[in-house]
Amino acid sequence: MSLVLTPLSNFPLIEPGDDLAELLIHSLEATDIQIADGDILVLAQKIVSKAEGRLVNLSTVEPSARANELGEITKKDARLLELILRESRAVLRTGLNTIIVEHRLGFICANAGIDHSNVRGPWGKEEDWVLLLPEDPDASARRLQEQIYAHSHIHIGVSIIDSHGRAWRNGTVGVTIGLAGVPGVVDMRGVPDLFGFRLRITQIGAADELAAAASLMMGQAAEGSPAVHVRGFPYALRNSTLTEIIRPKEQDLFR
Template identity: 70%
Template sequence: MSLQVLPISGIPEIKTGDVLSEIILKALEENNLSLQDEDILVLAQKIVSKAEGRFVNLTTVTPSAKAYEYAEITQKDPRFIELVLRESRSVLRCRLGTIIVEHRNGFVCANAGIDHSNVRGPWGNSEDWVLLLPEDADSSARVIRDQVFQKTQKRIGVMIIDSHGRAWRMGTVGVAIGLAGVPGLVDLRGKPDLYGYRLRITMIGAADELAAAASLVMGQADEGTPVVLVRGFPYPLRESSIQELIRPKELDLFR
């Protein structure tokens, strides 16, 4: 079966407290799509964060001395930097315009994934509102997956994705930050290649490959397609965690 990555149109503006599983199932019906076993729903991080109320207004943030120190280097708002520090385990790189951190969920990203675009809070100036990543994106994905199963009896996977840069290449790509029922890694060690050679080190970052494909369909600006349906994923679904994709520090050559 060929891989299909199908946009789901009609997802409304998400508000705090919205039940994403119900919204997605309604949109699927309106798109004349029905779930099948082994399908995967891929969600943009932003709608998950919005549903979980991860909004922060910068006027409510008091910067620490460390935040002021990094703000002077980066020339960013010290209140924004304070939120980055709160969401991070450690700061890895800091220079004009950039702060790279290890997020408290383990992955490395710029600004702790805190977003300012397409964010509108319930009060005050929209310029003062930012959106944090989900508290625990694996848990968020599991909740959505389980709710969909309760309503449809279909065994599916759910992924939450975000856009990350990379230390060794230009441009952002979609990557997985939360998984439920989707393998993070696919281990091909011991499998034969075309000529019978047994692979020794090949492990596929299958969730990130799928995240990149889904991100192309979603778009990165004002396309308004935060959910896609994936059918024909070439690997068996199984339980996993985003921790599968995080390289241990002792193997990370960029630290």
């Protein structure tokens, strides 16, 4: 069994309103890939957010008293902090140049996933533009899956990923924030190991393992490879949602 990840070539810079499904289909053709049942497309959240118009210019944001208070602590732009607050359920940790939140989608991350890098807007200063995560990444993934099926009549999975830091470890890794037709977690409990012992605890974060692999192919700077075709995923495709991946708060021993 082989797992093959192929970055899609000739992928354009995305602008708000672009038909992302159509661009993916064209890029698959340019990369000489004929999609097949069971394939997966892994997409950087940035292209999904841009296509959905999730750009915000900081000059249009009026910071609240809470944002100004956090600005004194973190030394971050209070306008950016206001957006972070709007995208979050709760602020968990703060420090110099650092704010860790529970995002409204349920996961823990820095800056509510709001990004400055590789972002430009139609007017004003480039440094004033930021990009928010998709409003509903699961729904975004489902739409793309359905649009590609309507074109090809092929059943594929779609995963939308972002780069997150991790508690206790340095460096960011790719993690899943939205998915359609891809198992978030594969439950191996009850499956025998090499010596016949039946596993009792093992649940594999399959979607996040794939996200990390695809993130290696995408790069983090100027590589320009925001979409990766995957063939040979070792688990059966099935419907799933982000909630499958997020540990319930009552079971979270690290918060």
